[in-house]
Ligand SMILES: Nc1ncnc2c1ncn2[C@@H]1O[C@H](COP(=O)(O)OP(=O)(O)OP(=O)(O)O)[C@@H](O)[C@H]1O
């Protein structure tokens with residue numbers, strides 16, 4: 001740096017500056033220091049911007065995915081009525097039936113399975129488990145009643161009839177087999193509110209050690225055709241699983 005040319009100082013590189021701390025290099029040193037500081041803060045700023053870009057990119061990807069999901073047409077929920085290999089007959093909630101294709105990846109499709117179908121083509125896209133086994137339990141009250149015949153005041157004739165029609169076939173089914181008659185499957189109890197209809201049914205369940213399954217009749221009237229019938233079927237399946245059982249359908253309960 002002895003023979004330096006002072007005339008042209010257009011570009012100054014840090015290597016070309018003699019950093020011996022002498023008086024004439026002081027301005028350059030100051031400039032360098034300032035530039036280095038600037039460089040440092042610019043690097044920090046760039047780092048921050050890069051981080052922000054990443055966050056924004058992630059947000060964009062998420063929003064884009066969400067938007068894609070929102071734009072997808074909704075799928076209909078239907079029930080399989082008949083399986084014919086890679087085709088099937090489905091029943092929509094409004095009761096209409098359609099013959100449609102089944103997506104390749106769906107295996108073990110069975111009658112009564114719930115499936116998702118495309119709105120336009122009505123082809124089966126996916127099998128879904130709507131937890132229908134649990135659904136029936138939402139509509140019934142299951143109980144092991146404690147009420148006894150002895151607690152009932154009066155109603156002698158009704159108690160006797162209940163014993164004959166409900167208790168006897170459950171306790172002594174062989175008597176009916178012997179005579180060759182099939183026992184009655186149910187009774188209709190009617191009368192003003194609070195006169196012991198539910199009480200009689202509960203006492204019958206207790207004396208036969210049966211599961212008491214209480215159903216509110218209006219629950220059986222479902223919004224869609226066929227749903228109520230399905231519910232009745234499921235209630236009887238439940239009763240079969242919990243046998244012996246008494247299904248008590250209350251027609252005018254609140
Ligand atoms: N004959 C009776 N002996 C003893 N208790 C009774 C008798 N009748 C009704 N009760 C009592 O009255 C209350 C209502 O009876 P219960 O629920 O059996 O009436 P219900 O006929 O089923 O009425 P609803 O038509 O409103 O369903 C119960 O607490 C029950 O114990």
Ligand SMILES: [Mg+2]
Pocket residue numbers: 197198199250
């Ligand atoms: Mg009642």
